[in-house]
Amino acid sequence: MKFAFCLFNYFPFGGLERDFLAISRQCLARGHDLDVYTMSWQGEQVPGLTVHGLSATGLTNHGRAASFHRQLQAALVGSDHDLLVGFNKMPDLDVYYAADVCYEARISRQRGFLTRLTPRYRRLAAFEKAVFAADSSTAIIYLAGQEKRNYQAVYHTPEARFYYGPPGVDVAAIRNRMGPENRRRLRQQLGLQEMETMLLMIGSNFHTKGVERSIRALAALPTDLRRHSFLYIIGRGKEKWYLKLAGRLGVGNQVRFLGGRDDVPSFLAAADLLLQPSLTENTGNAIVEALVAGVPVLATATCGYSEHVLAAESGLVLDSAPFAQDEMNRALARMYDPEKRRLWHDNAVRYSTRQDLGNRPQVVAEILERLAVGKKKG
Numbered sequence: 001m002k003f004a005f006c007l008f009n010y011f012p013f014g015g016l017e018r019d020f021l022a023i024s025r026q027c028l029a030r031g032h033d034l035d036v037y038t039m040s041w042q043g044e045q046v047p048g049l050t051v052h053g054l055s056a057t058g059l060t061n062h063g064r065a066a067s068f069h070r071q072l073q074a075a076l077v078g079s080d081h082d083l084l085v086g087f088n089k090m091p092d093l094d095v096y097y098a099a100d101v102c103y104e105a106r107i108s109r110q111r112g113f114l115t116r117l118t119p120r121y122r123r124l125a126a127f128e129k130a131v132f133a134a135d136s137s138t139a140i141i142y143l144a145g146q147e148k149r150n151y152q153a154v155y156h157t158p159e160a161r162f163y164y165g166p167p168g169v170d171v172a173a174i175r176n177r178m179g180p181e182n183r184r185r186l187r188q189q190l191g192l193q194e195m196e197t198m199l200l201m202i203g204s205n206f207h208t209k210g211v212e213r214s215i216r217a218l219a220a221l222p223t224d225l226r227r228h229s230f231l232y233i234i235g236r237g238k239e240k241w242y243l244k245l246a247g248r249l250g251v252g253n254q255v256r257f258l259g260g261r262d263d264v265p266s267f268l269a270a271a272d273l274l275l276q277p278s279l280t281e282n283t284g285n286a287i288v289e290a291l292v293a294g295v296p297v298l299a300t301a302t303c304g305y306s307e308h309v310l311a312a313e314s315g316l317v318l319d320s321a322p323f324a325q326d327e328m329n330r331a332l333a334r335m336y337d338p339e340k341r342r343l344w345h346d347n348a349v350r351y352s353t354r355q356d357l358g359n360r361p362q363v364v365a366e367i368l369e370r371l372a373v374g375k376k377k378g
Contacts, residue, residue, distance in 0.1 A: 168360025
């Protein structure tokens with residue numbers, strides 16, 4: 001089969017982009033031809049993947065998105081692809097991989113009426129509606145039940161158009177890095193003593209991931225806990241503002257930004273707690289990665305994968321409607337209880353051995369194959 005994948009931009013350290021790459025490799029391994037259309041590609045080229053760069057124009061992100069869609073339609077004229085698969089929302093897709101939250105629902109929760117008058121809102125809302133409207137034909141691969149319900153509440157999208165993609169973390173890679181020797185080695189590299197607590201965050205877009213919330217929670221810890229605690233953030237983003245905040249709160253030497261990394265399992269081996277207090281989050285792959293590693297999690301309920309924390313009983317989930325910083329501060333302090341952390345660790349490991357947490361690329365490839373066959377049959 002021949003698939004066309006499209007996404008606005010590719011860089012190697014984003015969650016959506018990692019999913020895209022894993023699914024692409026799975027499709028190639030199954031013998032399919034794959035064309036990728038994107039505005040920019042950062043990182044190494046993948047053998048067998050044909051990348052087409054589209055020079056979208058515009059002064060704004062939403063303007064470039066509209067330009068990209070127009071150029072994509074022109075590029076696909078006369079093509080013989082079996083499916084057009086989008087990793088960002090846009091019209092005319094056969095399949096949408098739903099890694100983003102419902103934009104309309106988020107605007108309703110977080111913004112006022114005037115937002116709906118802006119060109120940005122009109123463009124992004126139109127692109128989303130083109131995918132999820134009840135009369136659209138786009139099939140949707142959803143990743144978390146919470147966000148699926150949000151989309152259906154807004155658009156009344158028929159159930160038959162949804163297909164579930166389970167988590168897709170690299171379970172083997174994470175488990176291979178676990179163990180006391182790997183933990184000791186990385187903590188030694190970081191200058192951490194065994195008695196010190198390593199708080200870990202994973203993900204780009206620091207505002208959305210809740211980095212500010214984590215810094216404030218670190219600073220609010222009781223003195224005997226705070227002075228032996230360090231927050232490490234893996235991901236790409238603008239660090240300067242957060243470092244200034246940490247300095248003002250007296251924890252400037254305890255917050256470390258590590259940039260994008262491809263050795264995340266090593267950091268999970270060294271970590272004591274994972275923090276994911278996201279403002280909005282469709283899934284939160286880092287949550288599932290932490291469960292596989294046996295690392296207790298503190299997350300907000302807005303994260304789609306917080307449902308796994310609750311099911312596993314492997315940490316604490318904060319109410320996010322509305323979020324209360326004081327509640328997070330108290331919850332983080334409670335997570336220093338050694339008996340609770342041992343229990344959460346054991347629960348996480350047991351849960352991750354029972355659940356399918358790493359099979360997403362294979363499942364998604366199978367869904368695409370079935371949809372392509374169905375499209376040919378008409």
